[in-house]
Amino acid sequence: MDFIMKPWEWYVAGPVISFIMFLLYYFGERFGVSSNLETFCSIGGAGKFVNYFKIDWRENLWNLIFIAGAIAGGFIASNYMTATDAVAISPQTVQDLADIGIVNAGQTYLPDEIFSIETMFSLKGFSILIIAGFLVGFGARWAGGCTSGHAIVGLSNLELPSLIAVIGFFIGGLVMTWLIIPLIF
Amino acid sequence: MKYIKFFLVGILFGIVMSKAEIISWYRIYEMFKFQSFHMYGIIGSAIMLGMISMFLFKKKMVRTFKGEEIHVTPKNEGLSRNLFGGILFGLGWALAGACPGPMFVLLGKGVASILVVIFGATLGAFFYGLFKDKLPN
Numbered sequence: 001m002d003f004i005m006k007p008w009e010w011y012v013a014g015p016v017i018s019f020i021m022f023l024l025y026y027f028g029e030r031f032g033v034s035s036n037l038e039t040f041c042s043i044g045g046a047g048k049f050v051n052y053f054k055i056d057w058r059e060n061l062w063n064l065i066f067i068a069g070a071i072a073g074g075f076i077a078s079n080y081m082t083a084t085d086a087v088a089i090s091p092q093t094v095q096d097l098a099d100i101g102i103v104n105a106g107q108t109y110l111p112d113e114i115f116s117i118e119t120m121f122s123l124k125g126f127s128i129l130i131i132a133g134f135l136v137g138f139g140a141r142w143a144g145g146c147t148s149g150h151a152i153v154g155l156s157n158l159e160l161p162s163l164i165a166v167i168g169f170f171i172g173g174l175v176m177t178w179l180i181i182p183l184i185f
Numbered sequence: 186m187k188y189i190k191f192f193l194v195g196i197l198f199g200i201v202m203s204k205a206e207i208i209s210w211y212r213i214y215e216m217f218k219f220q221s222f223h224m225y226g227i228i229g230s231a232i233m234l235g236m237i238s239m240f241l242f243k244k245k246m247v248r249t250f251k252g253e254e255i256h257v258t259p260k261n262e263g264l265s266r267n268l269f270g271g272i273l274f275g276l277g278w279a280l281a282g283a284c285p286g287p288m289f290v291l292l293g294k295g296v297a298s299i300l301v302v303i304f305g306a307t308l309g310a311f312f313y314g315l316f317k318d319k320l321p322n
Contacts, residue, residue, distance in 0.1 A: 010223050013205030014230025016197065021231070022238045023194050028249040030258070033285040037310035044307075052314040065188045067289045069195015074293025076196065077203030087209045090220040097214070109209040110282070110296065120298040128280065129298055133288075133305020134312075135277025140285060141313040142320060143270030144261050147284040150271075151228055154260050156235025161260040161267045168271020169278060170217075176279035177217035 005083040021152060029062050032149035034140035036063050085109055101185045113185060128184065135172075143168065202290040210282025217279050265321035277309075 008016075021031040038053065039060045047054035078085075089106040097105040102113050112119065119125030140146040143165045145154060151169070154162020205227060206212050216224035241247040242255040249255055260267075278284050281302050283291060288306065291299040313320075 007206055008201065008204040010205065010226030011230060013201050013207065014227045015234055016201040017227065017231040018234035018238065020194055020198050020201070021235055022247075024191075025238070025242060025255050025257070026247065026249055027190055027194075028251060028253065029191070033289075034306075034310075037285065037307050038314065040307045041311045041314060046311055046314065050311075050314045052317060053311075062188060062191045065191040066195040066198070067286075069192040069197075070199040070202070070286060070289045071195075071293035072192070073196040073199015073201075074203050074208070074290035075199075075295070076293075077200045077290075078294040081200065081204060087206050087211050089209075089211045089215045093211065093215040093218060093220045096218060096220075097211075106211055109206070109211075109294070110291075111210055114210065114282070115296055115298045117297060120301060125298075126301060129301040130305035130308075132277045132281035133302035133307075134309040135273050136281060136283075136285065136288075136302075137277075137306030137309025137311075138313045139270045139272070139274030139277060139309070140306075141270070141310045142317075143267050143274055146274060146286075147228075147278075148286055150260065152231050152235055153257065155232045157239045157257050157259075158236075159260050161262055164264060164267040165260075165271040165274075168268045169275040172272040172275020172277075173213075173217045173279040174275075175272075176276045177214060180276070181214075181280070 004081050007088070017152065018156075021148075021156070024066075027062075030149075031153050032063075032145055033067065034137070034146040034149065035060065036067055037137050038141060039064060100182045139172070198286065199290045199293055202287050203294065208283060208287040208290045208294065213279060213282040261322070263322040269321070277306075 024031045039057045042053045042055050042057040085108045087106045087109055094105045102111050114128060120129060150162040150165040155166060202208050212224055215221045245254055288299055288303050
């Protein structure tokens with residue numbers, strides 16, 4: 001029971017993620033979450049404006065089912081498998097965040113300064129959420145993959161494009177974390 | 186019925202993303218601040234074990250459950266698309282504190298505001314499709 005309720009260490013999570021990738025290939029498919037975003041566009045009728053989205057989205061139905069499972073898994077884990085919502089981040093991280101105005105870091109999974117309902121309904125808060133999403137979606141599709149497709153699958157497969165993409169992920173992530181986030185908050 | 190297995194694997198994915206706190210904004214911030222080994226351990230060990238999976242697929246020691254060979258489609262070559270696309274993705278990943286997988290897991294956790302992020306990500310994918318022929322590869 002203790003294992004179920006306590007946070008899982010990296011040496012549990014990494015192998016489980018790798019096993020998930022293995023299973024998806026064993027089932028005849030692949031591991032890549034961001035391509036679902038294109039499927040959404042196709043289902044929403046984007047093929048009328050852009051030929052790129054004229055695909056038979058039913059071929060990607062398995063991946064939509066996979067993310068439906070991920071939603072269910074998130075519900076199950078947070079409601080039945082989590083004793084406390086606190087995240088044991090490093091004290092230095094808590095201090096650094098307090099310095100830029102993000103308080104109570106680590107007491108819950110997400111900062112209210114970005115994800116609370118009040119923030120979402122403010123112009124600044126809404127803009128942050130939508131711009132962050134836009135960058136993820138546009139960037140992932142331009143690069144042809146996200147953390148799953150490039151970092152896990154591509155690097156496992158020793159692919160140069162994935163190494164370049166992951167270096168890009170880190171350039172972007174470091175610029176945002178060290179230079180831009182302190183200016184935003 | 187053939188889709189149930191994908192739903193079950195998705196549930197496992199959602200659980201591991203939640204239980205290892207990968208869906209936490211703070212864990213991503215901490216990673217980019219190099220203040221914890223947690224995320225590096227997760228991604229690194231997944232890749233190390235993934236290499237073994239890839240080896241087994243290539244040597245045909247593991248086939249699909251139907252007995253077909255497993256081919257991993259190579260990613261598109263090109264410095265610009267991978268580097269610039271990667272940089273934009275990284276900017277968004279650090280700001281949202283979530284890449285595409287965890288966005289959906291957070292939805293299951295009941296975080297309403299993540300819907301705005303998912304909408305933004307879908308919009309981003311649409312604009313990529315709109316401008317893809319004008320972008321450098």
